[in-house]
Amino acid sequence: MKIRNRNEGIKQEVNMTAMIDIVFLLLIFFVMTFKIAEVEGDFSVRMPLASQSSGVVDNTDLPIKLRLRADPQGQLAAIELNEVQLGTNFERLQSMVLGLVGGTAPGAAAGEGPEVEIDTDYNLRYEHVIDAISAVSGYKQGDQAVPLIERIKFAKPRR
Amino acid sequence: MRVRSKKQDVSEIDMTPMIDMVFNLIAFFMVLINFSQSEANDRVVLPKSVLVKPPEEALEFPIVLHIAPDGEIIVGGEGYTTETLRIALGRELAVIRADGKLPSDANIIIRAHKDTAAGDVQEVIRVAQEQQFERFALRAKEDRS
Numbered sequence: 001m002k003i004r005n006r007n008e009g010i011k012q013e014v015n016m017t018a019m020i021d022i023v024f025l026l027l028i029f030f031v032m033t034f035k036i037a038e039v040e041g042d043f044s045v046r047m048p049l050a051s052q053s054s055g056v057v058d059n060t061d062l063p064i065k066l067r068l069r070a071d072p073q074g075q076l077a078a079i080e081l082n083e084v085q086l087g088t089n090f091e092r093l094q095s096m097v098l099g100l101v102g103g104t105a106p107g108a109a110a111g112e113g114p115e116v117e118i119d120t121d122y123n124l125r126y127e128h129v130i131d132a133i134s135a136v137s138g139y140k141q142g143d144q145a146v147p148l149i150e151r152i153k154f155a156k157p158r159r
Numbered sequence: 160m161r162v163r164s165k166k167q168d169v170s171e172i173d174m175t176p177m178i179d180m181v182f183n184l185i186a187f188f189m190v191l192i193n194f195s196q197s198e199a200n201d202r203v204v205l206p207k208s209v210l211v212k213p214p215e216e217a218l219e220f221p222i223v224l225h226i227a228p229d230g231e232i233i234v235g236g237e238g239y240t241t242e243t244l245r246i247a248l249g250r251e252l253a254v255i256r257a258d259g260k261l262p263s264d265a266n267i268i269i270r271a272h273k274d275t276a277a278g279d280v281q282e283v284i285r286v287a288q289e290q291q292f293e294r295f296a297l298r299a300k301e302d303r304s
Contacts, residue, residue, distance in 0.1 A: 020174070020181075023182070024181070027181055027188070030185060030189060030192060034188055038301070039301040040205065040211070040213065040298055040299070041208075041212045041213050041298070041299060042211060042298050043211065043296065045294075045297060046294055047288060047295055048293045049289065068277075070277075074274070120278070120281070121277070122278030122281075123276045124276065124277040125273065125275070125277070126274070126276070126277050126280055127206035127207070127273035127274070130273075130297065130299050131206075134209060134299075154281050154284060156281075156285075157282055157285065158278065
């Protein structure tokens with residue numbers, strides 16, 4: 001009986017063309033949809049409707065009033081903290097807040113401590129409001145964030 | 160003269176390393192692809208802040224409101240104004256109530272463009288407050304500079 005040489009007879013190449021086509025398509029899809037995600041974070045603000053909170057006896061002093069004025073283009077024109085003019089310098093604002101709350105804020109539990117009320121011109125750009133919130137809510141010491149004021153609310157919008 | 164058969168010269172390219180690399184690349188991009196990015200909106204460029212950190216745990220019942228520079232509010236891909244936003248929030252409220260939760264448990268995530276008028280953001284907050292929402296998260300980009 002003749003025995004066929006197995007190696008010669010069955011040797012068969014797998015056709016990879018179709019697979020490579022699909023794989024390249026997948027690769028192109030993922031490369032195109034790839035987007036470098038920026039790191040985002042939140043300022044958490046607890047703001048119940050004003051009428052509810054006014055009925056409750058406030059256990060802290062009156063809120064610190066932060067007034068932000070805008071020029072007609074929406075740029076920051078002036079910062080006032082409790083009627084004190086601070087120019088447009090957020091660092092001055094921060095040092096003044098630091099002087100006001102002192103060392104009490106870091107020890108205070110979340111949701112306690114002094115409150116700041118932000119009263120801004122209607123057309124002020126939102127980024128300045130975020131800058132102001134950053135300045136009053138804490139500062140960075142190396143890699144550590146030191147909290148200052150954690151309670152923030154907005155005054156009524158000015159039309 | 161003897162002519163050599165051409166078939167002898169045909170040499171196959173070894174594709175194994177290439178396929179290895181391509182599969183690695185696909186795996187890399189698949190792992191990195193972030194479908195939750197769909198909550199971002201192309202019209203919104205967030206303001207920067209040095210203080211924000213990515214949240215350690217996901218917020219409960221997040222409702223994402225995008226606010227474009229012209230004050231248009233985008234919720235779930237649809238545009239609203241401060242007057243019609245109430246309808247969108249009402250719809251979200253129904254879902255929250257159906258889950259047996261209160262509006263004060265939900266988190267309103269505000270993704271406003273950096274050049275939006277602050278008053279527009281305040282108006283959005285006011286509308287949400289009228290619907291008994293209490294918790295707001297003002298979203299910003301982390302500024303590492």
